[in-house]
Amino acid sequence: MKKLFPIFMFALLSIFVVSCDNNDDVVVQEPVATDIARMRDVTGTLTAANTYSINTGINILSSDVVLVYRNFNSNLPNTTPVWQLLPKTFYLSSGRILEFNFLFDPTNVEIYSEGNFDLATMSPAEAAEFKTNQTFRIVLIPADPAKNANKPDFNDYNAVVKYYGLTEPK
Structure with missing residues (x-):
């Protein structure tokens, strides 16, 4: 039995030596520009002349996702932005409904507003x-x-920014 003990120990140790190696099968790839979440701001006035829409070019893959947030207090000077995920519906007086929404494809984002009434009839305060x-x-x-x-809750702008490591546009 004493002669078998060293052979048994040698066999046990050789299993550990063979099974433990330093070769990882993990391949680390540097992100390409299209693999990085990005953001930018677009400002404009929605008028009948531009069909109450703002268009801006983008460059993404067809499998990528676009989120659009509206600055709730765009017209208030010196305030911290409050971002609302689109689509967003507003219920105005007299049963009028106003909605902000967007469409996108790999080369363009169209942000638009529409309602169940003629948007040209908005009061000056509503238009502002x-x-x-x-x-x-x-x-x-x-x-x-x-x-x-x-995935983060896309309704929570701050959670999206934190999750994707985004920085404020300049």
Whole structure:
């Protein structure tokens, strides 16, 4: 039995030596520009001349995602921005409904407003709040299957910024 003990120990140790190596199968890739979440601001006035829309060019893959937030207090000077995810519906007086929404494809984002009434009939105060100098933040998010498991709540602007490590546009 004493002669078998060293052979047994040698066999046990050789299993550990063979099974432990330093070769990782993990491949680390540097992100390409399209793999990085980006954001930028767009400001404009929604008028009948531009069909109550703002268009801006982008460059994303067809599998990527676009989020658009509206600065709720765009027209208030010296205030901290409050970002609302689009689409967003507002219920105005007399049963009027105003909605902000957007469409996108790999090369363009169109942000628009529409309502169940003629937007040209808005009062000056309503026009100042909903049409004049509106600021929108466009967030371009790459389709990353590794991040799909624990996506942030896209309604929470701060959670999206933190999750994707975004910085304020300049």
